[in-house]
Amino acid sequence: MTVQAVLAPVFVQVLLVFALMMVMGRRRFAEIGAGRVRIGDIALGERNWPPRVQAAANAFSNQFEIPVLFFALVPLALYTRKADLIFVVMAWIFVLSRLVHAGIFVTSNHVPARFRAYMAGVAVLGLMWLLFAWRILFTPLAA
Template structure:
């Protein structure tokens, strides 16, 4: 598989992270600018942000949890030449679950739907790691 094909889902995941960062910033500035939130109220924590702002912040923060395992796997798969079509399809599936998860988080925040998207991502990422591990551990030893 080409490097571009393997890295395309990574670029999409990074783009999602930046998009959520921008959304969070815009929502925060809007609340402060409208006078609904005073800087002193949020200077030491995020408890005083309105739910809509906190949802964007949580969605952004979430991009540094489960996706870390994705970011760790991609270079390993590239380095060991184990990134094939199955890997790329599963990588895109993982990113799709993250998009759905973040989308639910910043809109309806319907927890059961958000949880299903999260668990789908966990499952896809687990399969990615399991396939990679099996391919590495069962590969013939190099001389």
């Protein structure tokens, strides 16, 4: 696979992180600007933000949990030349699951649907790691 094909889902995942940061920031500034939240109320923690703001903050924070394993795997797969079409398709499925998860988080926050999206991503990422490990352990590295 080309480097561009392998990195395209990574770029979308990174874009998601920045988009969620913007949503979180806009919601926070809106609450402060409207006077519904005082700076002193949130200066030492997140607990005093309204639920809509906290949902955006949680969605943003979640991008530094499971996706870290994705961000670690992609360069390893590139470096070892183990990223093929199957790997890229699974990477896109993982990123799509993250988009769905984040979308649910910042809109309806319907927990069962959010959990299904989360678990779909975890399952795909787990398969990506298993496939990568299998290829590293049982197939020779390209010269």
